Amino acid sequence: MTPLMPSVVAPVASDDLIYHVHAAGDSDEAWSGVLARIRAQFQVRWAALAQHSFATREARALYAAPPDPRLCEALADHSANNPWFLSSDAYREGRVLSGDELLSNRELVKTDFYRGMLLPHGLFHRLCGVIARRNALVYTLDLHRGPEEPRFGTRERHAFAALLPHLTLALDIRWRRRETEDMNRALTSMVNAQARAAMLVDEHAQLVFGSDGAKRACEGAAGLRIEHGRLVAAVSADDRALQDAIVSATRARTFDDAQAAHVLSLSAPGSAAPAVVAIRGAGPVFRAELGETRHLAIVTALNACAEDDHTDCAFVRQFGLSPAQARMNALIVTGHSIANAALALHISENTARSHLKQIFQKTDTHSQMELVHLHGRVCLSS
Incomplete structure (x- = not known):
């Protein structure tokens, strides 16, 4: 990466940047653009919206600027040794942390994480904002500068802290919308399968x-x-x-x-x-x-x-209809008359009436329409 010139002017989160945060919606390309704007605004080498699990010690960059695949892969590979995530208590939603608040720079350079992740990519100073916390899962916005570049100052921290609520709201809306769309898709598939x-x-x-x-x-x-x-x-x-x-x-x-x-x-x-x-x-x-x-x-x-099988439905099981009664019931609830049902089942009308009478007794109904209504209520609620 090309080193950045030391900056003496601290940035302020602009209205333009905030607009693009809320306008990103579900677009991965737009969120990558947001990270690029944040990187330029705060004049850092690398900006990453990352996810870290305190339960598994795994991490990944969801969006980054620049989108360096090797750097994203290194973050994931060395996540278990990341000393900045030794304490989960420090990561509360809305909090802004610098790297040396969690671990002194003197101790940082002694770690495998520094030697394997930070040093090869010219990274050193870190400013982290906690966007969201979901049990053991934390979402952060990490800004990184090199060792020869200035540390993050007070005005930069304030500007960064002012930006975090907008990121939290935008991502929460995105996640809720995605959950809703995925659930709607699953429910639609379930309904269509019936x-x-x-x-x-x-x-x-x-x-x-x-x-x-x-x-x-x-x-x-x-x-x-x-x-x-x-x-x-x-x-x-x-x-x-x-x-x-x-x-x-x-x-x-x-x-x-x-x-x-x-x-x-x-x-x-x-x-x-x-x-x-x-x-x-x-x-x-x-x-x-x-x-x-x-x-x-x-x-x-x-x-x-035609796929509906009224001979083996909740209604049949609930009232204990025999196979012959179930076949008769299936024809009656689908609109057949006693005569048509007798023809379809190859039985006499008297036998058909006998089956229907037994069904009435078991279901405590007194007419074909009452039977149809009861069947509808039972099968709809099952």
Whole structure:
């Protein structure tokens, strides 16, 4: 590295630098640019935003200026011998530390860390700011100068300390956003992996989220359609019941009310059986594009996908249905009549009625619609 000329003018963290800290967002390139600006502002040889674990003694430079791969690798290789991290108590969020506060320069030059890391790269003086502390993990901004360059002065420490809260806030926002995005991605993958079609809609039935199964269901004969971003029943005569159920679910005032499912049977053109859908409250969500909080509802098409196995579901297990009863139940809850169920199972209608009567007894229900509603509630809560 090219040595820097000794400076007699201490820097002040500029508005331009602070602006770039908060504007960096999720861009690795932008954060590298921030480190380059910090390096120039404080006139140092090397600036690094680093992570160190007191539990494992491992460290790595997240961003550095200049982005010297050999220097970053040396920091990681010698992290276990870094004498500046012998005490975890010194590293409290927002604190500014100089290297000689933690270890005198006379003792520093005797260490393996100095001989293996600092000396080969012309580094000596250190100014460290603790950006964040997460249990045993600490995030620091380290500024380094060479032995022939001036130590960090009081005004530099003050300017550095004034910059730290901005770095802490910017990184915290970035981490929270990344956690949210990663969690959303994982939850979306989980929902898409399920056979059932699931959608989130607001009280006006505007689609907020739809799983892959939901999109396939609305394109097929599931009794639902998406028109201009709005969820509607495939048959207009059913739409009022659907819209009323959505409004009721979004206006649920208690947790128990929100968890109570509204189960509907909707006509499905082109299908031998009607669609069975369940609607329940999902709670409030802030919508930035609207500038307000909207209450959402979950709409689940219980029989939209052939992969659903109603013969081995939570409902069957909870009420101890026999295999014959489970097969009969599966047809009834997916909209088949007793006659159609008898044909599908190759049994007489009397036998089908007998199975259904036994199901009613085990589930304490008294009609096919009551059975459909109970099945929806049990399977949605499982």
